[in-house]
Amino acid sequence: MNHSTSTHAPGAATSGDELVASVDTGARNPLGWQAWLIPGIAMVWSLFQLYVIQPQFWLGNLVGNSVVFNNTEIRAIHLAFALVLVAMAFPLFAKAKLDRIPWYDFLLAAAGAFVCLYLVLNADQIARRSGLPTTMDLAVSTAGLLLVGIAVYRALGLPLLIVVSVFLAYVFFGSSDIFPDVMRWAGASYGKATWHFWMQTEGVFGVALGVSATLIFLFVLFGAILERAGAGNFFIQIAFGLLGHLRGGPAKAAVVASGLSGIYSGSSIANVVTTGTFTIPLMKKTGFPAEKAGAVEVASSTNGQLTPPVMGAAAFLIAEFTGTAYTDLIVYAFLPAIVSYIALLYIVHLEALKLGLQGLPAHADTKAKSRARKMGGFLVGFLILAVLGLAVHFGLGFLRQMFPGGGMLAAMCIFLAFYILCLIIAAGRPDLKVDDPDAPLHEMPRAGQVALTGLHFVLPIIILLYLVMVERLSPGLSAFWATMAMIFIALTQHPIKALFRGGRGLGSATLQGIEEFFHGMVGGARNMIPIAVATGAAGIIVGTISLTGAHQVVGALIESLAGGSLMAMLILVAVMSLVLGMGLPTTANYIVVSSLMAPVILSLAASEGLIIPAVAAHLFVFYFGILADDTPPVGLAAYAAAGISGGDPIKTGFQGFGYDIRTALLPFLFIFNTELLLMHVEFVDGQPVATFVDFFTGLKAFLIATVAMLVFAAATQRYFFAKSNIFETVMLLAAALLLFRPGAALDMVQPPFIAQPGSAVYQVAESVEPGTTIRLELTGTDFNNIDKRNSIFIVVRTNEGATGQDRLADIGLDFLEDGDQITVEEPFPATPFAYLSQDFDFYADEPVVLSTVQTRAERMPKEIFYIPAFLLIAFVILMQRRRQTVPAF
Template identity: 35%
Template sequence: MTAPTTTPMTAAERDADAQMIRQAIDRENPSTAMAFEGAAGKAVFVIAVLFSVFQIWTAAFNPLSSLVVRSIHVGFLLLMAFALFGFREEERRTVPWYDWLFGVAGFAFGLYHWWFEADLIQRSGDPNTVDLIVGALEVALVFEAARRIMGLTLPIMCAVFVPYALFGRWLPFGLGHRGYDIDQVIDNLFLSTEGIYGTPTFVSSTYIFLFILLGAFLERAGMVQLFNDVSLGLVGRAKGGPAKVAVVSSGFMGMINGSGIANVLTTGQFTIPLMMRFGYRPAFAGAVEATASMGGQLMPPVMGAAAFIMAETIGVPYSDIAIAAIIPAILYFGSAFWMVHLEAGMRGLRGLPESECPSVVKALKEGWYLVLPLAALVYLLFAGFTPLFAGVIGLAATAGMILGTQLVLRIGPMVLRVVFWVALGLVAAGLWSAGLRTEHMAALLVGGLALACLTFRDGRLSAGLLVKALADGAKNAVGVGVACALVGVMIGMLQLTGLASSFATLVVDFSQGNIFLALVLTMVASIVLGTGLPTTATYIVMAAITAPALKLMGVPLIVSHMFVFYFGVMADLTPPVALAALAASSICRADHMEIGWIATKIALAGFVVPFMWVYDPALMLQSDSVVAIAYVVVKACLAIGLWGGAAIGYFWAPLTWPERILAAAIALLFVLSISWTDEVAFVLTGLFLLWQRHRARSAPVITRPAS
């Protein structure tokens, strides 16, 4: 496979560009950060492994109270944040002494709730001087860690609410409230479960961390290669096959990862050069991968971190969120797939040759065992088990798979391998029948497999793989976790002052009861806010401010929160920041702004889907009628198809501007919830398709050789 071509640049320009890209990507995905040299690198690695071990221990055995787990979780996050990120945006090979001091202080303050747990309970609501000092320092360290990771936007946004709580009694224009003293504010932010240890941190310290760790385990096990092989075998030969491989592979990867940037950096290393080799221009190749990768946050069973926070916020099982997201996620990837199909048709881009497309059957035959942990996870989530339980079992199954595979590969004949797995199943059944808790059983199985592997030659390689996965998972969790802790400041102050309910009423009054106007305002606010914030932070902020307004207007709770979440994801594609585009630009070497605008265009068809599920929640499976669900899915598919043709300028044949405007108008009719719009839209769609079929038959066939 040939490498993508690059535009000649001066050394200074190349270094500056590389540094900007690396800093942005490292902030979103810290596991890609530069490895430190010497003792500092080993120390960071050990801390990351201990962080993961602590999280697995507390998830499996629940030995500590919830507030203590959250506090120690934030302590670990601060220790790792100050070790991984410097005071300034600069590359470094070691950790300065003062960053170690800040990190150790943050970790020590994180142990405060554990060490003085009984005393804090006895003086709840009446903090002493030490409580206030430690609390103020811990909150300040959270702000500084967030600034280093995400820049100034989110810290400033959250910091504004602290003086608002302190001086609210003097504010004009209806913004005033009773006002709170500094000890009340610190008590809310540090000593309660409403500030930095609020719901976002609770979810980060339980579900989010485990599922990020699970994704790291599966990636280390070779799941990326399996997804790429299956995707190549399924769609590689089709028109525009390389781009379709990117969409399908990113969709598969999204099932285990839930991180858009990580998806770009894993699947994109393979798909972007592949697309460029077969005729796609670099910016478009990067945009396709960025668009498809961001959809990974919408794809069950492991969605983005915000989905777990959503489940906890609205008080429903995570499985309800995953079920509601199934059709929207499929439609998102379907719209991206359709857009690249249209681009390929317009440019005459062909698929991959037969020789470069692996067999799907062979790929699954060789890597079938990689699917087992994912299958177990799906079963547990949809069988009513909690995400925490499912995550622990998924981790145990993945670790057992990695270690067990190394063991059975050394046994020899296939018969012996089958005997091994049967025996392993019998042991598991025996432990289960003995009444042992499932997570304890899984821990015993994994421990036994680890000891067995270490008795074989090269067994330490398998154990090392797991340890590296533990470190990767902890590093990947830093950015999300710190964002959750910081946004807790805003949530705590909104709840303390009652501003959230006041803002919801203001949105309702401004939109004058017009649900479409309220949705557009929410969409714009989510995208604008999301250009400077991670998806998780965007969702938390918008869920606290605008989702209650949509609820007041009659939108079901899960529908309104999913609407906010969806457009928070889309914000990562939107310039000027467009982190997904920035990550893709590091691979395809095209301007990240150009990639961002093309990615927005590719995702444009998907913009109609959230409006449709608000007007008809059956699109999110919020209906018992199969007919109603099928009807709205057909409408959504037609709307996406027409909107995509209008955006690209091609359907079965090139579209003129009047035809593009007509296609967009018909798609809009499918979205609007008016009694007559569906009938008119179906009739116009039929006429449009007949006209396009006629034009396609008379249009010349375009072919383009691979470049």
């Protein structure tokens, strides 16, 4: 690898690039007079999105307050752009020509713009009609739903269209006798349903599209400009400089490069092609079979969608749907993503050991350095970054105190100073070029030298994280300023470096900057087409659930299949999330699986006595939805990787899913142990509320989870210090499970709760300290099936008071003593347990009763089971050391 000018491997990524175009950006690129239509409209869309999010004291003052859009209007215009561009960029028919836009797509584009802008132009009249649609309203709503369906088919394929069609069919026909009683709903008129889906913000123009229009677009645009300016190649070469010379180095570099790309990427397929075009051929060159080389890239890229802060653009939807602060969500999702990537690096290392592979040739300077010097250089670099970070943080804090009204101006000045410094350093070195992975490879680049050529690419990411995490600006405004910084970098980096190099080639450098800015703006908009369409279509699913309560039908089905087993229920939800997520982009994937599956987890887990925060349930289904990208037979990321590697896509998908088993394990773990999400669950008014764990608890969770995941990876790969036999594999699995869930082992030895009859509830409440949580088991007639009695666990916190009755007086439930049992009155609306009215029939012949009251038992610490886990690991190491033929690390 060197820094000389080169191109991508000829033909290596053709099919991968075509797949990205067909899935993410649209495969059509017309010629002639139509050539500027798609780029021009995409550019206007990006400018519009920047305008509507910018602070009004800036551009708003220039154009006047008359050009201000409310949130509903922004959503409608956002979808109008998407429907126009999907008609132009995505062919309707498989055999359609890609070099021109046919006449019928112009009609579809015009119709798409009209049905969306109708809501903007007639907003006042629609508000006054309030659910009483005119004939024109019905026609526009019907046409709008049809056009969204066509757009879904074009941009996202048949799977999502089928899902959306099934939900619409349920709305219009779900009240008929063809459905069994348990699935039937009351029904709605055609006018009410179409109004619900199109004329208000409960359907297509709901929360999901709103998040797409105000948050997701800016983050995708930020990533597109960053990638176009050269950051993708910078991250790849950094990864290769650091890891390429190690055993299986290209595969390890692929993991790190995909993780770095995942910071800003919104698509696992695009991630595969961006990094895989370079990493997969080099993996094959060092000895990885085609399928394994593709599978490593697939696993790395799908995991990139789990990496904060963007998480495939789904992070903002998760925050919105769960009511979680975006900054908190980033923290919750951080540890599982890091642990997953560490485990994937270890899997790659084990594969290299099994195959007897070596790394790529290290740079001569790298070879000459001792390990101590390398470590010292790393620590010095880390300290420099830490000092710079502290200087920026405290420097800005000092300037804000000195100049209260000039905080943003001071931040801009500091950014500019650091930017110029980075470009002075970069100008003294040759620019990075995209290397040809098929060219002869003489040595790896020097990571330090590569870093010095692109330090300015890190500045916008630092700005984004600083504004979100430290300044606590809204995600949208933070993304706006980060995007503006990235636009400034794209336009100026080449001209400024040309000036520092003596002014040679200043004109061409300026044109290069303009070109990168333009293509970044256009690329960001084109990347957003399927996301905007997907969020609009997903609004139909969310609207159906809010109109019909369809998730309760799904919950009843899963509950009956699970047979009362909580673990079986989670496995069924995981499988259904995989199935529902096949063939969908990340954002649509998450909306579909979360709308149906997350409420099921919350309700069924609560009925089994497991109370979890909503964000944990949503992350559970999100993880399995993402894994659908490499799950055969649909796994689109596997097809993209196979197009580069020349391997079989089905085999690549199965191998990639094999690598991702460790990722599939993580959601089960953080459902039962929320410390892995760095959260502790407390109960406020009977509801779970998540708070952050302390530093040492978080550190312990990280260390134990990392060791457990490495051991689990060794067990699934059947290789630790040497090839593992069945006995050793079982011991490693047992050790991993003990580390992951020591509480489960403790439950087998000591019951977690002491149960007493419900009639003793007041005595129990009086015997515990005020503020103690106790668990109550309620039994009553099922609201949806009067022939069935169900039990549900709830958690309450005792209040101050002299007697048990006083301590339970304000918990939100009323108890009545009826002989030797305690009956429960129906909770009032807007109280913490009002939801019980949907589970129990409080007016049935048999009352709802308090069956048992449970308090936590005093037990030995669960961490005691770490001891047998580590003993098992040590025993396996001792047995395998005799057979070890190559170093384990």
